[in-house]
Amino acid sequence: MKFIGFALGFWFLGGLFPLLLGRRHSAAAACGVVAHLAASAFALAAAITTLASGKILGWRWDWPAAAGQFHIVLDPLAAWFLFIIALLSAVTAIYGWGYWKSSSSGHPHGAAWCFSNLLAGGMALVVLAGDAVLFLAAWEIMTLASFFLVTHEDDLPQNRRAGWIYLVASHVGAAFLILFFLWRGSHAGSLDFTVWAAQPLSGQTMGGWFLLALIGFGFKAGFIPLHVWLPEAHPAAPSHISALMSGVMVKTGIYGLMRCLGFFNDWPEWWGWVFLGVGLASGILGVLLALAQKDLKRLLAYSTVENIGIVALGMGIGVLGISLNLPALAVAGWAAALLHVLNHAFFKGLLFLGAGSVLHATHTRNLEQLGGLLKRMPWTGACFLTGAVAICGVPPLNGFLSEVLLYSGAISGVGSGQGRAVLAGTLLMAGLALIGGLAVACFAKAFGIAFLGEPRREPAAHAHEAGAAMKTAMGILAVGCAGIALLAPRLWQGLQRVAMPLCPLPAGAGAGATLEAMANLQTLLFYMVSGAAVLIALVLGIGGLRHALLRRRSVSTVVTWDCGYARPTARMQYSASSFVEPITTQFHLLLRTQRHEEPPKGYFPSQAFFVAETPDTSQQKFYQPLFVRLREALGRFRWLQHGNVHLYVLYLALTLLALLLFSLR
Amino acid sequence: MTSFVPLVLGLTLAPLLMGVINRTKAFFAGRQGQPLLQLYYDLWKLLRKGAVYSQTTTWIFRAGPIVGLACAVAALALMPLLRTPAPVSFAGDFILAVYLLGLGRFFTVLAALDTGSSFEGMGASREAHFAALAEPALLLALVTLVLMVGEKSLSGLMGNLDALHWLNSGPALVLILAALFMVLLAENARIPVDDPNTHLELTMIHEVMVLDHGGPDFALIQYGAALKLWFFASLVVSVALPLPEMPLALLAVAGVAGVMLVGVGVGILESTMARLRLLTVPYFLLGATVLAAVALLLTAFRA
Numbered sequence: 001m002k003f004i005g006f007a008l009g010f011w012f013l014g015g016l017f018p019l020l021l022g023r024r025h026s027a028a029a030a031c032g033v034v035a036h037l038a039a040s041a042f043a044l045a046a047a048i049t050t051l052a053s054g055k056i057l058g059w060r061w062d063w064p065a066a067a068g069q070f071h072i073v074l075d076p077l078a079a080w081f082l083f084i085i086a087l088l089s090a091v092t093a094i095y096g097w098g099y100w101k102s103s104s105s106g107h108p109h110g111a112a113w114c115f116s117n118l119l120a121g122g123m124a125l126v127v128l129a130g131d132a133v134l135f136l137a138a139w140e141i142m143t144l145a146s147f148f149l150v151t152h153e154d155d156l157p158q159n160r161r162a163g164w165i166y167l168v169a170s171h172v173g174a175a176f177l178i179l180f181f182l183w184r185g186s187h188a189g190s191l192d193f194t195v196w197a198a199q200p201l202s203g204q205t206m207g208g209w210f211l212l213a214l215i216g217f218g219f220k221a222g223f224i225p226l227h228v229w230l231p232e233a234h235p236a237a238p239s240h241i242s243a244l245m246s247g248v249m250v251k252t253g254i255y256g257l258m259r260c261l262g263f264f265n266d267w268p269e270w271w272g273w274v275f276l277g278v279g280l281a282s283g284i285l286g287v288l289l290a291l292a293q294k295d296l297k298r299l300l301a302y303s304t305v306e307n308i309g310i311v312a313l314g315m316g317i318g319v320l321g322i323s324l325n326l327p328a329l330a331v332a333g334w335a336a337a338l339l340h341v342l343n344h345a346f347f348k349g350l351l352f353l354g355a356g357s358v359l360h361a362t363h364t365r366n367l368e369q370l371g372g373l374l375k376r377m378p379w380t381g382a383c384f385l386t387g388a389v390a391i392c393g394v395p396p397l398n399g400f401l402s403e404v405l406l407y408s409g410a411i412s413g414v415g416s417g418q419g420r421a422v423l424a425g426t427l428l429m430a431g432l433a434l435i436g437g438l439a440v441a442c443f444a445k446a447f448g449i450a451f452l453g454e455p456r457r458e459p460a461a462h463a464h465e466a467g468a469a470m471k472t473a474m475g476i477l478a479v480g481c482a483g484i485a486l487l488a489p490r491l492w493q494g495l496q497r498v499a500m501p502l503c504p505l506p507a508g509a510g511a512g513a514t515l516e517a518m519a520n521l522q523t524l525l526f527y528m529v530s531g532a533a534v535l536i537a538l539v540l541g542i543g544g545l546r547h548a549l550l551r552r553r554s555v556s557t558v559v560t561w562d563c564g565y566a567r568p569t570a571r572m573q574y575s576a577s578s579f580v581e582p583i584t585t586q587f588h589l590l591l592r593t594q595r596h597e598e599p600p601k602g603y604f605p606s607q608a609f610f611v612a613e614t615p616d617t618s619q620q621k622f623y624q625p626l627f628v629r630l631r632e633a634l635g636r637f638r639w640l641q642h643g644n645v646h647l648y649v650l651y652l653a654l655t656l657l658a659l660l661l662f663s664l665r
Numbered sequence: 666m667t668s669f670v671p672l673v674l675g676l677t678l679a680p681l682l683m684g685v686i687n688r689t690k691a692f693f694a695g696r697q698g699q700p701l702l703q704l705y706y707d708l709w710k711l712l713r714k715g716a717v718y719s720q721t722t723t724w725i726f727r728a729g730p731i732v733g734l735a736c737a738v739a740a741l742a743l744m745p746l747l748r749t750p751a752p753v754s755f756a757g758d759f760i761l762a763v764y765l766l767g768l769g770r771f772f773t774v775l776a777a778l779d780t781g782s783s784f785e786g787m788g789a790s791r792e793a794h795f796a797a798l799a800e801p802a803l804l805l806a807l808v809t810l811v812l813m814v815g816e817k818s819l820s821g822l823m824g825n826l827d828a829l830h831w832l833n834s835g836p837a838l839v840l841i842l843a844a845l846f847m848v849l850l851a852e853n854a855r856i857p858v859d860d861p862n863t864h865l866e867l868t869m870i871h872e873v874m875v876l877d878h879g880g881p882d883f884a885l886i887q888y889g890a891a892l893k894l895w896f897f898a899s900l901v902v903s904v905a906l907p908l909p910e911m912p913l914a915l916l917a918v919a920g921v922a923g924v925m926l927v928g929v930g931v932g933i934l935e936s937t938m939a940r941l942r943l944l945t946v947p948y949f950l951l952g953a954t955v956l957a958a959v960a961l962l963l964t965a966f967r968a
Contacts, residue, residue: 371781372721372781374723374725375723381723385725389768389771392767392771393764394764394765394767394768394771395761395764395765395768396768400764403764404757404760404761407757407760407804408756408757408760410808411757411808411811411817414808414811414812414961414965415811415812415815415817417812417965419965419966422812422961422965422966425808426805426808426958426961426962426965429801429804429805429808430801430804430805430954430958433763433800433801433803433804433805434797434798434800434801436764436767436797436800437767437796437797437798437799437800437801438797440767440770440771440774440793440796440797441793441794441796441797443771444771444774444775444778444789444793445793447775448774448775448778448779448789449778452723452725452775452778452779452781453721453778453779453780453781453786454721454781520756523755524755524756524757527755527757527758527761528761531739531753531758531761531765534739534742535735535736535739535765535768538735538738538739539731539732539735541735542731542734542735542885543728543731546727546730546731546881546882546885549712549881550715550716550880550881553714553715553716553880554715554716555715555716555717555718556715556716556717556718557717557718557719557720558717558718558719558720559719559720559721560719560720560721560722560780560781560782560877561719561782561876561877562782562783562784563782563784563866563876568781568782570781572783573781573782573783573786574778574783574785574786574787574789574790578786578787578790579778579786579789579790579793580790581790582790582791582794582943582947583793583794583797586794586947
């Protein structure tokens, strides 16, 4: 517990020093990074100890606030998320050190470092909180800190707009959560999570509570259609902050859902179907929207929606497995969801850092202007490719393993012969296969258009490799992606400690079956990892053969054989939009890609252009009209506001009087 | 050692399968056609050549063929032939096999984009699109077999699938077979999805992606493509021919004959059918998915 204290201390207090140092950038950065690294070291030590031993630690302090307690609990579930938070915040801090050092913008970095420390500390406190009031306070710290980071470069109007959308979405979500916690708390007569978990509720009223939690946490996690803030906020934030927000912060929504499910008993089956539906919608729409984007960071933001969908699919079959009493299904679902949370933090963090290096080197996020970066930025390119292979869910990297766990759940669902489990398994199987295939197309485009071929515009031609700190940070995450993949069977014990409490099957036969299912999954992962190792050996063998064959022969370089055309220009290359055109056309019903074009006319066309863009339908068709209506409706109360202080004092007095009467009644 | 038979057969005889298809097509066209062993000669010739690379390309372009072949070999190591089990088998191995092919495709697409040629970009775009649609069909067909036979590995499936299954759930098996064959055509760039002999780069899918490869690299690609075709052909044959237990040698002969028959079937199809318009290929693949899904429902809810 001491470690946790130190970690929180370094995050929250260590963040103050850079704030005081203000515009003395290098000193502020040094303080910020050191605080981050120290805090993360302590947090990692505490998290790993808990994951290895399974011991639950707790600490209480009756704080002088009106309600609740400063109660922190480190159990395996919290430790799993704390591990991710600590690791990613340390790596992104190293990256941020290099990123902000060499950026020329005039924004004060002291405040940014302070908020980045607060963000990491806030996220850690969210997963550690054992009390509703503390949880909500930490939730708010996290939201506000990240809001200030999103609007760090606040001289750009689109960044201010992104920050505003993020702030509104977060607080709409928080409102649902406050409602949920108050309701649950008034029912239990306490705001303590351990009390809630010890007396789990069951019965008819649970449904409404579940929906409150789902919407409240769904806004943070980015389930479709609650995802509106992700594609706005991620491109606006500095890249290592996007990595932290996308890789880690959205997962606090997943954490919240997992934690809150523990407050209920006898989960009804429809919860599982809701998760499955949300997962399929987020997964398929997320990857399609990602595919259609030209902005690299917007693409990655939508891909986060897709991956959160995959996590929701895991939670869906996890819940279904328990309510249908199929341990193999439940275990596979929860293990897949947890492992994918970890995996996604690594590869999405890596991809955002890579995108940050690209942005840093070329000052553009537009894929249509990039190209040929692998030659100019070999390290960044190799790291980005690692992340791309991992996120596509193909062997030999870590993304494959969590998808395998999901597939094994689908197979056991189909094999169970129970009608509804068969249906769930089928939907999962087909959905996941489609998501996987589209993800391959999406990241072939992202990597292929940005890093391969010839530079499409001037800045890409003069790109330079990232600095040492940035390269180190990307390297750590790339090694992590491979490391998780190779060590997964060994990390299994820790994962099992986290997943078992999420599978509350009846004791006796159920528990035995759960353990057996766990062991089966571990064997499966072992085989998959061996398969990956064989694949790597084959690649090396065939590569060696090719090398030996070509050693003494003529190897020459010429221009690309463009079907005989000898003067190709960079503008003749396939573009990001053209690469995905067949898919966006096929899924036009869902994507509504808009084209603006002026085709060439006549024999000597003077002017022609073509632009395809895919705006967010849910924002354009749902949120924007909704908020416009809301503003109109609220405009009717304008007459209450006159700016006259006397009038406001009168309002206050009237309110107090009304409350007094209410309490005397 | 017995279980290495399918892998060894595949590695040695896969180029012959290409020859069988080409000879069948030549027969239908009234030509004499190339020798059956033409691909072996081609591979030998290519392996002895040097290489020419585009100055636009990077190491991705060189890695593409290597990763592609490695993935095809690794996937083939999981594929049984009739009742003869594969060298490696474990519950859920078919997912590894499908995803290995996915990795190979990812690198082929990247290698195509690496040249900066718009023709190769075009092929890459189509390949990525069609593969994304073929994958659900393939996995649904395989999981239907899992449900029907009650085994979770490819070798277990093919080892336990017998004539009784054909008697009891013939309609579902016919649908599965149709879906698998359609996926075979799409994944291996055959008519009606893609025409391996077309002369116009604009209409190609797979062939156009490898335009810039030459020498040993191209040999790796050709060999990998042959292995992939063998992989799918043995899958189709193993489902279609539920032979009883018999000696290994006999099984091997039957298996090879079956695979070659699939080759003849592909050849006949290619000779008698035009290719689909590119815009209608997605519906072809969607059709395969629907067939597989219907088979799954038939199997799951068999009263």
